[in-house]
């Protein structure tokens with residue numbers, strides 16, 4: 001059934017997801033807060049800052065008018081960086097109240113709020129009361145805009161505590177190159193998505209420093225163990241971390257040249273200053289804020305996260321990466337056991 005979908009955020013992922021929805025036969029309005037970007041998408045059918053060399057369908061329409069985007073929308077898809085979710089949700093709520101409308105709210109953002117440590121669905125839930133939404137779903141998993149834009153094969157997860165809402169989202173997005181699984185472990189899916197970005201910064205740094213595949217495999221494996229430990233402490237199902245939104249996304253983010261987190265880590269490992277990395281990327285590097293949030297959460301919960309701590313030390317304490325690697329390698333010997341116990 002055709003739906004009207006408002007896609008909020010015209011970065012690389014928002015514009016490609018809008019394109020998928022359009023291709024799946026839905027009516028789509030892509031909202032951006034930048035006039036110049038809306039004008040480029042509408043006139044040139046490109047989004048050059050975020051997705052170089054890609055041409056969108058001329059049916060993809062962008063607008064800076066949030067009211068117009070939300071009018072009659074049955075579904076609202078949030079795809080702005082995590083740090084902008086609250087601000088956008090507040091604006092959306094004002095509009096939904098005025099319209100007395102309660103669409104399905106989906107988000108595809110992967111991070112934790114720096115100040116509150118909240119997951120994206122929690123932020124949306126806080127800002128948009130139950131009367132103005134018919135559900136909240138997280139769309140997550142191993143997916144890069146650059147590959148979905150080319151219709152390369154991609155498998156992701158639609159997660160909601162309410163299976164029906166996850167299934168509704170599955171039906172919206174699924175097509176011959178984009179396959180969607182449902183999951184009811186919203187906490188596990190959102191935490192896996194946020195935490196894998198931290199480990200990807202580390203994987204990039206190893207590459208930048210010239211380490212080999214053994215080191216990268218070790219980082220991913222031990223990284224998965226520690227992010228699962230923290231996730232489980234917050235109520236996630238440990239099995240979610242071996243699914244698409246867990247290890248699946250960890251693998252792609254730790255190995256793909258498309259990953260902004262991996263590339264940022266690679267540049268840090270090659271000796272570039274953090275401020276320059278952020279400035280030159282010009283796109284969101286979610287792992288930087290999420291690393292701080294996860295590190296502080298691990299202290300609160302008393303959970304050892306040595307890799308996250310090392311990356312936190314590099315990003316926030318000015319520590320030397322090689323010295324942090326030596327500290328990690330020379331910790332006392334440990335038994336290799338599951339996600340529950342030792343670091």
Ligand SMILES: NC(=O)c1ccc[n+]([C@@H]2O[C@H](COP(=O)([O-])OP(=O)(O)OC[C@H]3O[C@@H](n4cnc5c(N)ncnc54)[C@H](O)[C@@H]3O)[C@@H](O)[C@H]2O)c1
Nearest residue numbers: 009010011012013014033079080084109110144145283284
């Ligand atoms: N790029 C991908 O392939 C990909 C894949 C899966 C998930 N994600 C996740 O999707 C989210 C967005 O990522 P992206 O890659 O599209 O980011 P991006 O950096 O490419 O673009 C972000 C967009 O959000 C807009 N924006 C920022 N602050 C805003 C605000 N306050 N109000 C309105 N618009 C605002 C920017 O102008 C930009 O258009 C992130 O959480 C990311 O982890 C990205």
Ligand SMILES: O=P(O)(O)OC[C@H](O)CO
Nearest residue numbers: 141142143258259260261
């Ligand atoms: O480019 P990144 O590092 O933000 O990763 C994008 C997606 O989360 C990969 O699944």
